[in-house]
Amino acid sequence: xxxxxxxxxxxxxxxxxxxxxxxxxxxxxxxxxxxxxxxxxxxxxxxxxxxxxxxxxxxxxxxxxxxxxxxxxxxxxxxxxxxxxxxxxxxxxxxxxxxxxxxxxxxxxxxxxxxxxxxxxxxxxxxxxxxxxxxxxxxxxxxxxxxxxxxxxxxxxxxxxxxxxxxxxxxxxxxxxxxxxxxxxxxxxxxxxxxxxxxxxxxxxxxxxxxxxxxxxxxxxxxxxxxxxxxxxxxxxxxxxxxxxxxxxxxxxxxxxxxxxxxxxxxxxxxxxxxxxxxxxxxxxxxxxxxxxxxxxxxxxxxxxxxxxxxxxxxxxxxxxxxxxxxxxxxxxxxxxxxxxxxxxxxxxxxxxxxxxx
Amino acid sequence: xxxxxxxxxxxxxxxxxxxxxxxxxxxxxxxxxxxxxxxxxxxxxxxxxxxxxxxxxxxxxxxxxxxxxxxxxxxxxxxxxxxxxxxxxxxxxxxxxxxxxxxxxxxxxxxxxxxxxxxxxxxxxxxxxxxxxxxxxxxxxxxxxxxxxxxxxxxxxxxxxxxxxxxxxxxxxxxxxxxxxxxxxxxxxxxxxxxxxxxxxxxxxxxxxxxxxxxxxxxxxxxxxxxxxxxxxxxxxxxxxxxxxxxxxxxxxxxxxxxxxxxxxxxxxxxxxxxxxxxxxxxxxxxxxxxxxxxxxxxxxxxxxxxxxxxxxxxxxxxxxxxxxxxxxxxxxxxxxxxxxxxxxxxxxxxxxxxxxx
Numbered sequence: 001x002x003x004x005x006x007x008x009x010x011x012x013x014x015x016x017x018x019x020x021x022x023x024x025x026x027x028x029x030x031x032x033x034x035x036x037x038x039x040x041x042x043x044x045x046x047x048x049x050x051x052x053x054x055x056x057x058x059x060x061x062x063x064x065x066x067x068x069x070x071x072x073x074x075x076x077x078x079x080x081x082x083x084x085x086x087x088x089x090x091x092x093x094x095x096x097x098x099x100x101x102x103x104x105x106x107x108x109x110x111x112x113x114x115x116x117x118x119x120x121x122x123x124x125x126x127x128x129x130x131x132x133x134x135x136x137x138x139x140x141x142x143x144x145x146x147x148x149x150x151x152x153x154x155x156x157x158x159x160x161x162x163x164x165x166x167x168x169x170x171x172x173x174x175x176x177x178x179x180x181x182x183x184x185x186x187x188x189x190x191x192x193x194x195x196x197x198x199x200x201x202x203x204x205x206x207x208x209x210x211x212x213x214x215x216x217x218x219x220x221x222x223x224x225x226x227x228x229x230x231x232x233x234x235x236x237x238x239x240x241x242x243x244x245x246x247x248x249x250x251x252x253x254x255x256x257x258x259x260x261x262x263x264x265x266x267x268x269x270x271x272x273x274x275x276x277x278x279x280x281x282x283x284x285x286x287x288x289x290x291x292x293x294x295x296x297x298x299x300x301x302x303x304x305x306x307x308x309x310x311x312x313x314x315x316x317x318x319x320x321x322x323x324x325x326x327x328x329x330x331x332x333x334x335x336x337x338x339x340x341x342x343x344x345x346x347x348x349x350x351x352x353x354x355x356x357x358x
Numbered sequence: 359x360x361x362x363x364x365x366x367x368x369x370x371x372x373x374x375x376x377x378x379x380x381x382x383x384x385x386x387x388x389x390x391x392x393x394x395x396x397x398x399x400x401x402x403x404x405x406x407x408x409x410x411x412x413x414x415x416x417x418x419x420x421x422x423x424x425x426x427x428x429x430x431x432x433x434x435x436x437x438x439x440x441x442x443x444x445x446x447x448x449x450x451x452x453x454x455x456x457x458x459x460x461x462x463x464x465x466x467x468x469x470x471x472x473x474x475x476x477x478x479x480x481x482x483x484x485x486x487x488x489x490x491x492x493x494x495x496x497x498x499x500x501x502x503x504x505x506x507x508x509x510x511x512x513x514x515x516x517x518x519x520x521x522x523x524x525x526x527x528x529x530x531x532x533x534x535x536x537x538x539x540x541x542x543x544x545x546x547x548x549x550x551x552x553x554x555x556x557x558x559x560x561x562x563x564x565x566x567x568x569x570x571x572x573x574x575x576x577x578x579x580x581x582x583x584x585x586x587x588x589x590x591x592x593x594x595x596x597x598x599x600x601x602x603x604x605x606x607x608x609x610x611x612x613x614x615x616x617x618x619x620x621x622x623x624x625x626x627x628x629x630x631x632x633x634x635x636x637x638x639x640x641x642x643x644x645x646x647x648x649x650x651x652x653x654x655x656x657x658x659x660x661x662x663x664x665x666x667x668x669x670x671x672x673x674x675x676x677x678x679x680x681x682x683x684x685x686x687x688x689x690x691x692x693x694x695x696x697x698x699x700x701x702x703x704x705x706x707x708x709x710x711x712x713x714x715x716x
Contacts, residue, residue, distance in 0.1 A: 150617050160555055163563040197518055197605040205521040205602055228609025232617040244563055245606055247555040248599075251586025252607045253614050259508050259590040260618055260650065267646040274642045281626075281635040288625040292618065 016046050017113040017332040019325060020106040023053030024081040024099040026118025026321075027314050033118065034061050036321035040329075041069050043322075047329055048072040050112055052099045054079065078102040082123045084314060091123035092130060100124055104131035107307040113332035114308035116299075116324055118316055124309065125161050125302060132307040135337070137344035140165075141304035142173045142243070143311065144180055145250065146297040149234030153297055155181055156231065156239045160247035161302075170194065170211035170240055171218060172344075176303040177238040178220045179343050183334040184327060185237075193226030193236030195245060207242075215240070218347060257294070299324030301331065303340065308332050374404050375471040375690040377683060378464040381411030382439040382457040384476025384679075385672050391476065392419050394679035398687075399427050405687055406430040408470055410457045412437065436460040440481045442672060449481035450488060458482055462489035465665040471690035472666035474657075474682055476674050482667065483519050483660060490665040493695065495702035498523075499662035500531045500601070501669065502538055503608065504655040507592030511655055513539055514589065514597045518605035519660075528552065528569035528598055529576060530702075534661040535596040536578045537701050541692040542685060543595075551584030551594030553603060565600075573598070576705060615652070657682030659689065661698065666690050 023033045030053065037049050048071070051058055055077040066073055078099040082091040095101065100123060103115040108131050117124050125141065134141055144157035157173050158165070165173075174192045181190040194212050208225075215222040226235050231249070241249070264285075268278035278285070298320040302309040308331050312324040381391045388411065395407050406429070409416055413435040424431055436457040440449040453459065458481060461473035466489050475482050479501070487499055502515035515531050516523070523531075532550045539548040552570050573580040584593050589607070599607070622643075626636035636643070652671075656678035660667040668686040670679050 148617075150620060163555065195606060197521065197602055197609075208602075228606040228611075229613030229616070231610050232613040241606075244555055244566075245603055248553060248586040248603055249606055249610050251555075252589050252611060253586075255587030255590040256611050256614055257618070258587070259506075260615070262508060263649055264646055267642045267649070268639075270642075270645075277635075277639040277642050281639045284625045284628075284632045284635050287628075288622055291621055291625070 015333045016048070017329055018048040018050060018111065019328055019332065020050045020052055020076075020103040020112035020115040021325070022099045022103045022115070022117035022119055023051045023058050024078075024119070025124075025314075026312060026316060027084065028317075029053075030058060030061055032316060032318050032321050034058070034065075036316075036318040036325060037073075038062075038065050038069075039318065040322050040325040041072055044326070044329055048074070049325075050074050050076050050106060052076045052078050052102045052106070053081070054099075076102060076106065082120050082127075084120050086120060086123060088120075088122040088126045091120065092126045098127075101127050101131065104128050104307070104309065107309065108132055114310065114328040116310045116312060116321075116328045118312035118314050118321060118324075120314075121160065121311055124311055128302055128305050128307070128309045132305045132309070134304050135306050135341055135344065137348055138172055138176070138304035138340075140169055140172070141302055142169075142176060143246075143300050144173075144177055144238075144303050145300035147231060147250070147253065148292045148294065148297060149232050152234055154231060154234055154237065154239055156241070156246055156250070157303065158241065158243035158246050159250050159300060160243045162243040164244075165207065165242035167207055167210035167214050170208070170242065171214040172304065174215050174220060174222065174238070174240045175218060175343055175347065176340055177240060179339045180301050180303060180331070180336065181237050183336045183339060184330050187237070189221040190237035191221050191223045192238045192240060193223050193230060195231075195239050195241035195249075196225035196227065198225075198227050211240075254294075257292075295320035296323055299327035301327070301336070306337065308336055373691045374406070375687055376406040376408060376469065377686055377690065378408045378410055378434075378461040378470035378473040379683070380457045380461045380473070380475035380477055381409045381416050382436075382477070383482075383672075384670060384674060385442065386675075387411075388416060388419055390674060390676050390679050392416070392423075394674075394676040394683060395431075396420075396423050396427075397676065398680050398683040399430055402684070402687055406432070407683075408432050408434050408464060410434045410436050410460045410464070411439070412457075434460060434464065440478050440485075442478050444478060444481060446478075446480040446484045449478065450484045456485075459485050459489065462486050462665070462667065465667065466490055472668065472686040474668045474670060474679075474686045476670035476672055476679060476682075478672075479518065479669055482669055486660055486663050486665070486667045490663045490667070492662050493664050493699055493702065495706055496530055496534070496662035496698075498527055498530070499660055500527075500534060501604075501658050502531075502535055502596075502661050503658035505589060505608070505611065506650045506652065506655060507590050510592055512589060512592055512595065512597055514599070514604055514608070515661065516599065516601040516604050517608050517658060518601045520601040522602075523565065523600035525565055525568035525572050528566070528600065529572040530662065532569075532573045532578060532580065532596070532598045533576060533701055533705065534698055535598060537697045538659050538661060538689070538694065539595050541694045541697060542688050545595070547579040548595035549579050549581045550596045550598060551581050551588060553589075553597050553599035553607075554583035554585065556583075556585050569598075612652075615650075653678035654681055657685035659685070659694070664695065666694055 142158035464470040500516035
């Protein structure tokens with residue numbers, strides 16, 4: 001879809017919401033999460049944040065900020081933290097007082113409207129699912145992330161939560177993705193494409209074929225199959241795929257972008273002459289970098305849970321983490337969870353009536 | 359793997375081989391395939407080419423070249439051609455005298471040592487499989503293509519021939535890919551990685567897990583799981599995946615590269631000042647472009663057939679098509695098919711003896 005930053009920030013500041021922030025998560029922890037939170041609170045004056053983490057670590061870092069934001073910035077002690085490489089089972093069973101778990105609990109008991117963590121994705125999904133449970137009609141939560149396109153961005157789900165999907169799961173991803181985009185981007189009927197391959201006669205595997213039929217009857221704006229190259233063309237607002245394919249595509253794209261950026265840098269650093277060319281081209285290269293800045297797309301939604309949970313990239317810097325905070329706030333303000341529930345209920349009702357009249 | 363062009367051309371010209379070229383295939387047909395063939399014949403003096411296509415179209419275009427190359431350049435009339443968007447079934451059933459089919463027949467009857475076509479991939483695979491059949495021990499042929507990495511390139515298979523793979527198929531892909539790379543790159547034990555996702559506890563789906571076990575016991579240089587970002591890092595010489603994932607990754611990568619190149623071009627064209635910067639940076643940008651020039655990686659092998667068939671990208675230009683010809687010639691000179699057969703036989707024998715002594 002086309003960039004429309006104005007639309008994205010339209011409703012910000014209009015309604016009070018509270019976000020629980022996993023202060024300890026990610027590759028950098030409080031060094032990133034705290035500055036990002038303070039900047040977020042400065043810009044989004046209708047919001048509050050609960051910083052969750054080890055009090056002895058967090059309090060000294062925010063002592064001056066507490067005066068600035070008053071009751072909008074509170075701390076919640078959590079004695080443990082989930083390591084980035086910790087097995088999911090260990091995080092779930094042994095760390096009942098992890099910052100991640102406390103964040104999920106704050107959403108569950110209604111103290112927070114949404115949670116954000118840059119921690120271990122598998123653990124965040126498992127803990128969120130255990131604490132919050134899934135919504136009626138949703139078998140499996142999915143991770144919905146954002147990738148840049150030629151002149152905007154695209155939402156892709158699932159990015160790795162579900163490796164063996166049935167057609168019904170892909171249908172649910174399509175519906176949840178459609179609601180997410182309408183909530184975050186204020187669009188009525190965003191377009192949904194199903195990731196497939198284009199070879200004649202072997203068009204897609206059986207599961208994808210069946211998912212296409214279900215999506216066609218779902219009432220969402222389903223535009224049919226899209227191929228790998230359509231992702232970055234922006235052919236659809238949302239691209240649906242199973243978590244294995246989504247994860248591979250996401251990581252391959254990150255790898256390719258890194259390779260291209262590294263190669264460009266190397267070529268511009270070869271000699272005095274090429275360094276001079278780099279200097280002269282600096283404004284162009286900066287504009288180019290900013291245009292496809294992946295940091296602006298940080299903040300993946302864990303969809304299908306009974307509560308709003310967003311995941312920041314583990315390596316996010318303060319700017320990227322703040323972008324994820326913006327998304328979590330927008331989702332909370334616009335009632336993401338309720339809207340998924342009503343969409344699923346409407347679909348179930350229409351399916352039932354279709355069956356009844358059949 | 360590291361670039362080693364010298365190794366790639368080491369054996370060229372050392373042995374006489376004949377390639378059947380589908381003169382009519384691809385987006386551009388003879389306009390590309392003929393100049394590429396003539397350049398190939400000039401450089402690879404031990405080779406011959408049979409140009410297959412409509413004689414009334416092809417002969418006028420090569421009349422002067424026939425004098426230059428003598429018996430090394432011959433024509434074979436084929437009255438039909440397969441359209442780029444033609445359904446596979448129609449190409450297979452109704453076009454028995456297509457240039458593609460005649461190429462496959464020339465390989466089958468031993469007149470040619472390999473065939474190359476830039477035509478419809480699905481049709482080429484179906485026709486080749488029908489005419490040549492698969493090798494003993496190979497259930498399904500696979501498409502093995504090449505992608506650039508930070509300082510070399512990587513072979514990926516399958517790129518779309520097989521959408522629903524069993525563990526045994528992925529094992530066969532690993533073995534065939536290993537033989538292909540040892541033949542084309544003159545490497546003893548190239549490394550093979552299995553494409554997977556890294557989330558804890560949901561590491562891969564069941565089929566990929568089982569394939570990992572089979573590959574571990576196969577005797578090839580299997581380095582275990584690799585993730586999407588490893589493809590472009592060059593972590594493995596060969597990356598194995600099912601055709602759905604491979605096709606999506608290939609096309610998504612093409613789409614991303616196109617987006618980045620387009621964005622860079624746009625930023626350098628914004629104003630007189632940025633155009634000046636582009637002019638000054640031209641040598642750098644050219645070096646950069648050449649470094650990741652996908653045309654140099656053209657030429658995907660259709661592996662597992664009883665005969666050598668290579669596929670050129672449909673949009674290939676003469677340089678790209680010539681690169682594919684080089685690869686087909688190298689595979690033919692180094693006995694790709696026989697080597698796959700002996701590798702499969704050795705593996706079957708070792709499996710049998712393992713069972714016997716168990």
